[in-house]
Amino acid sequence: MEEDERLLHASSFGAAADAYAEHRPGYAPAAIHWALEPAPGPRVLDLGAGTGKLTAT
Numbered sequence: 001m002e003e004d005e006r007l008l009h010a011s012s013f014g015a016a017a018d019a020y021a022e023h024r025p026g027y028a029p030a031a032i033h034w035a036l037e038p039a040p041g042p043r044v045l046d047l048g049a050g051t052g053k054l055t056a057t
Contacts, residue, residue: 021051
């Protein structure tokens, strides 16, 4: 993939990010606590974070 095409893809979500964040359901805090219980350290990778809803929770 050429650099210009990569940048176009990388920036394509920005136009819809606010609507996505507003209308996408959040994560239940209990589910987050459950998922993090076995985590060995203070860091978690939010892969494919989108608008960061999981990170914020």
